Amino acid sequence: MKKTVLREYARLIVRCGINVQKGQEVLIYAGLDQPEFVQMVVEEAYKAKARKVVVNWSYQPLQKIQVRYQSVKTMGTVEEWEKARQQHYCDVLPARLHLISDDPDGLKGVNLKKMAQARQMSYPILKGYSDQRENKQQWCIAAVPGVAWAKKVFPGLPKGKAVEKLWEAILSTSRVYGDGVKNWEEHNRDLHDRCAYLNSLGIESLHYTADNGTDLTVGMIPEAQFCGGGEKILSGVFFNPNIPTEECFISPMKGKAEGIVYSTKPLSYNGQLIDKFSMRFENGKVVEAHAEVGEELLNTMLAMDEGAAYLGECALVPQASPIAESGLLFYNTLFDENAACHLAVGMGFADTIRDFQNKTLDECRALGINDSMIHEDFMIGCDSMNIDARCADGRVVPIFRNGNWAF
Numbered sequence: 001m002k003k004t005v006l007r008e009y010a011r012l013i014v015r016c017g018i019n020v021q022k023g024q025e026v027l028i029y030a031g032l033d034q035p036e037f038v039q040m041v042v043e044e045a046y047k048a049k050a051r052k053v054v055v056n057w058s059y060q061p062l063q064k065i066q067v068r069y070q071s072v073k074t075m076g077t078v079e080e081w082e083k084a085r086q087q088h089y090c091d092v093l094p095a096r097l098h099l100i101s102d103d104p105d106g107l108k109g110v111n112l113k114k115m116a117q118a119r120q121m122s123y124p125i126l127k128g129y130s131d132q133r134e135n136k137q138q139w140c141i142a143a144v145p146g147v148a149w150a151k152k153v154f155p156g157l158p159k160g161k162a163v164e165k166l167w168e169a170i171l172s173t174s175r176v177y178g179d180g181v182k183n184w185e186e187h188n189r190d191l192h193d194r195c196a197y198l199n200s201l202g203i204e205s206l207h208y209t210a211d212n213g214t215d216l217t218v219g220m221i222p223e224a225q226f227c228g229g230g231e232k233i234l235s236g237v238f239f240n241p242n243i244p245t246e247e248c249f250i251s252p253m254k255g256k257a258e259g260i261v262y263s264t265k266p267l268s269y270n271g272q273l274i275d276k277f278s279m280r281f282e283n284g285k286v287v288e289a290h291a292e293v294g295e296e297l298l299n300t301m302l303a304m305d306e307g308a309a310y311l312g313e314c315a316l317v318p319q320a321s322p323i324a325e326s327g328l329l330f331y332n333t334l335f336d337e338n339a340a341c342h343l344a345v346g347m348g349f350a351d352t353i354r355d356f357q358n359k360t361l362d363e364c365r366a367l368g369i370n371d372s373m374i375h376e377d378f379m380i381g382c383d384s385m386n387i388d389a390r391c392a393d394g395r396v397v398p399i400f401r402n403g404n405w406a407f
Helices: 003-017 035-047 060-069 072-076 080-092 112-133 147-153 159-173 180-200 295-302 361-366
Strands: 025-031 052-058 095-100 139-143 203-209 215-220 248-250 252-262 267-269 272-282 285-293 311-316 342-346 375-379 386-391 396-401
Touching (some): 003 035, 003 180, 035 095, 252 311, 267 375, 272 295
Parallel strands (some): 025 095
Antiparallel strands (some): 248 311, 252 272, 311 342, 342 375
């Protein structure tokens, strides 16, 4: 891949993704797959006047060894130095970038029970720090190719060609070609206008149906609104949390979901795949879940805490989007969720509440925003999906027909 194009991608991530501010610290989380590109991003961050850039590297095989040999207590203990680091992040509010490249099956065979127990131990401590930072710092998730991931997407190609093809797919669906910054300004305007229309309807519930058996009704929070594309932190700095993104999303009312929904794409969770699954909801909670692949993992995910089996997000994504039209299955939620309508179990988004800037996090959750240690998107959109909105004035308004916008 040409370095000039990669440099433009790095610039896009820094300027439009995390939108680094003068004097701000930057945290980058990355695998070992594309160190030269990470170097470009670091340099672009400094060109944007970052004060300090720190890169935290990860490696899935090493993670598997840690889980194998450490005890649950050791894995789940939050050391004093980690508490100090988390408090530092609360004090300085660094811009946070996640460059994902993991193998979708990279943690296959890992001890699920140990990982879940360790996270359940550490979460109550770490939650206090993450709550302090809620809506106060820019963050972005973007992607670079890993060899194993590329071979999963393009199994018939040699490693080098597979990586090159995945680079091309990432860059094209991320609207990098041409003037990436201008492309994103136009894209954000389109998403903003669609959200404005949805918010004008006064939607009380969404009813999803599809030929695969999906028949689900989800209730909305009266004070909530659809959001999409870029957003602002409390200080007013604009950023794009996902590159790419195609969704208009909202956090629904906890406890208001009835019916059944079927997945249409695999879900990669904790480095393992869950596929061909369904969830049945009663009173907002998943009461039954089945999967042809990864059923134990699916039910472990839904049992992580009390909020894990409730919905945290409803996202609308048309089939007529660059990722869907690419015809590729990425085996990666960042991309696959932006190729189809999706839901998420777990944590909801406080910033979907109108006037959230003048409310506390607890006040937003009291209105119906779900709280959980997880937020896991799963894809439900397909060519036969229809979505109707039941509005406060009694109207039933078509939102999706046959997988695409009805307006």
